[in-house]
Amino acid sequence: MASKQLKEFTREEVEKHNKPGDVWVIIDAKVYDLSRFVGLHPGGQAVLLDEEVVGQDVTEAFYGLHRHEVLERPQYARLQIGTIKGEESVIIGSVAGALSKVPYAEPTWLSDGYHSPYFNEGHRKFQKVMRQFVDEYVYPDAQARELDEKRASQEVIDKMAELNLHAMRLGPGKHLKGLTLMNGLVKPEEFDYFHELIITQEIVRCGARGYGDGLLGGEVIGLPPVLNFGTPEMKAKILPEVFSGKKFICLAISEAHAGSDVMGLKTTAVKSEDGKEWIINGEKKWITNGHFADYFTTGCRTEDGFTVILVPRVEGVSTKLIKTSYSSTAGTAYITYDNVRVPVENTLGPEGGGIFVILSNFNHERWVMCCASARSQRLVVEEVLKWISQRKAFGKPLSSQAVVRNKVAAMIARCESTQGWLENITYQMCNMSYKEQASKLAGQIAFLKMYSTQSAQETARDAVQIFGGRGITKTGMGKFIEHYHRTVPFDALLGGAEDVLADLGVRQAMRAMPKNARL
Numbered sequence: 001m002a003s004k005q006l007k008e009f010t011r012e013e014v015e016k017h018n019k020p021g022d023v024w025v026i027i028d029a030k031v032y033d034l035s036r037f038v039g040l041h042p043g044g045q046a047v048l049l050d051e052e053v054v055g056q057d058v059t060e061a062f063y064g065l066h067r068h069e070v071l072e073r074p075q076y077a078r079l080q081i082g083t084i085k086g087e088e089s090v091i092i093g094s095v096a097g098a099l100s101k102v103p104y105a106e107p108t109w110l111s112d113g114y115h116s117p118y119f120n121e122g123h124r125k126f127q128k129v130m131r132q133f134v135d136e137y138v139y140p141d142a143q144a145r146e147l148d149e150k151r152a153s154q155e156v157i158d159k160m161a162e163l164n165l166h167a168m169r170l171g172p173g174k175h176l177k178g179l180t181l182m183n184g185l186v187k188p189e190e191f192d193y194f195h196e197l198i199i200t201q202e203i204v205r206c207g208a209r210g211y212g213d214g215l216l217g218g219e220v221i222g223l224p225p226v227l228n229f230g231t232p233e234m235k236a237k238i239l240p241e242v243f244s245g246k247k248f249i250c251l252a253i254s255e256a257h258a259g260s261d262v263m264g265l266k267t268t269a270v271k272s273e274d275g276k277e278w279i280i281n282g283e284k285k286w287i288t289n290g291h292f293a294d295y296f297t298t299g300c301r302t303e304d305g306f307t308v309i310l311v312p313r314v315e316g317v318s319t320k321l322i323k324t325s326y327s328s329t330a331g332t333a334y335i336t337y338d339n340v341r342v343p344v345e346n347t348l349g350p351e352g353g354g355i356f357v358i359l360s361n362f363n364h365e366r367w368v369m370c371c372a373s374a375r376s377q378r379l380v381v382e383e384v385l386k387w388i389s390q391r392k393a394f395g396k397p398l399s400s401q402a403v404v405r406n407k408v409a410a411m412i413a414r415c416e417s418t419q420g421w422l423e424n425i426t427y428q429m430c431n432m433s434y435k436e437q438a439s440k441l442a443g444q445i446a447f448l449k450m451y452s453t454q455s456a457q458e459t460a461r462d463a464v465q466i467f468g469g470r471g472i473t474k475t476g477m478g479k480f481i482e483h484y485h486r487t488v489p490f491d492a493l494l495g496g497a498e499d500v501l502a503d504l505g506v507r508q509a510m511r512a513m514p515k516n517a518r519l
């Protein structure tokens with residue numbers, strides 16, 4: 001509430017304010033004077049002048065139609081003139097940094113009274129700080145940018161850089177050496193995949209898919225080739241620029257002609273006569289962060305096959321936004337290379353060996369997507385649980401319908417199994433070399449990604465059924481459900497389509513079959 005002095009009223013006093021021009025209501029033991037607001041109400045005048053509303057306690061009706069955050073918006077918060085004598089408000093809005101008490105709204109390791117073999121005290125402290133940071137800085141920016149479709153605010157990117165979050169988003173490794181992580185909360189050598197899982201899952205809680213990708217998703221996939229295959233000079237220049245949030249990078253592989261079929265790509269790189277430069281010509285499509293990127297990790301067709309080359313935003317590079325079904329805050333771009341010249345030293349990995357450069361990061365990229373998918377499903381579970389308990393139909397809460405409960409049961413089961421499997425794989429990653437991960441976990445991660453995105457889509461569909469019209473409405477009570485349902489197919493495509501991943505996993509299992517195994 002603003003600085004205005006709140007008075008105390010009895011219910012009888014409120015009841016007297018019950019006619020046009022003099023409308024008071026009670027919501028959760030708070031008294032609101034809606035007299036002048038009636039004509040401005042986005043839901044119309046008539047509903048507020050109903051005899052069951054004027055002068056009455058409308059808590060139940062209000063929460064059946066509005067999110068709590070409506071009352072927290074300054075223009076509506078100031079409609080409150082007082083409280084009911086001797087009564088306490090019970091409904092709490094979101095508190096920055098707090099854990100949700102709604103069942104299944106947090107993974108078990110963050111739920112009261114549960115235990116975990118994977119997360120230690122350090123992870124718990126890390127999660128606390130990360131949540132506070134996301135709630136305070138990232139969430140408001142995410143919601144605003146989803147609306148205006150601009151890229152994530154530089155202020156948020158700078159704040160993330162202060163904590164070295166951009167560096168941490170690439171996972172554990174040598175690139176963290178010498179950096180102060182999360183104001184010293186975790187030492188670079190202690191940072192593991194569970195810390196990284198926490199970062200991804202906390203950001204996903206914003207429920208803003210386009211923004212999530214816009215928040216340097218391009219770095220997560222575009223920088224590893226530089227990290228793993230760049231020259232020392234290149235790394236010394238580019239890593240600090242990207243980690244400090246001053247420059248942006250993206251991965252530019254797919255084209256209108258070809259995506260996963262890299263040999264079908266048409267962008268070419270040919271050597272200049274003196275052999276010192278690459279001359280690149282072609283187009284790239286659907287490149288996340290491409291619109292505002294300063295560097296493009298670009299897949300090209302070369303004499304020897306497929307080669308990856310780092311291209312700075314130099315003469316001949318132009319980008320334009322592509323309108324996708326999520327917001328332009330992701331900066332998804334169409335890129336044109338018109339006689340772009342870069343030094344041959346910008347080659348990442350061996351000439352003709354680009355496929356290896358790209359594949360080497362696939363497991364990590366897919367695992368990050370699993371972290372995101374598991375957490376976004378949980379956000380939907382929380383929204384659904386709140387909705388079915390506060391929304392009434394046929395005089396009873398939706399939760400009293402067995403068919404609704406059945407859908408929710410399946411949602412919870414999918415969400416919990418995804419997270420459980422994810423934590424197991426993450427533990428394996430913490431205990432395996434990168435090479436071991438490639439041979440032992442490629443199948444596991446492929447299956448988990450397939451399973452998570454299938455689960456996510458089923459959950460999105462069921463959530464829309466439960467939310468009804470609100471599940472397809474961009475504002476109001478179902479806004480996160482609408483957003484989720486609209487954007488969830490992205491996860492099923494990026495990093496390998498479901499069928500491709502399923503096949504990859506089985507083929508890997510077949511290769512590992514013992515020669516002497518028989519029924």
Ligand code: HEM
Pocket residue numbers: 025032034041042043044047048053058061062065066067070071076079475476477
């Ligand atoms: C402090 C009191 C209230 C405020 C500030 C308020 C504000 C709003 C706002 C901002 C919306 C637009 C949708 C959204 O953003 O959620 C809305 C919609 C609506 N409101 Fe209210 N409202 C208040 C009280 C009430 C009451 C008491 C009723 C009736 C019992 C009511 C009925 C509706 C209806 C029917 C809609 C349309 C909902 C929809 O399209 O899903 N409102 N209100």
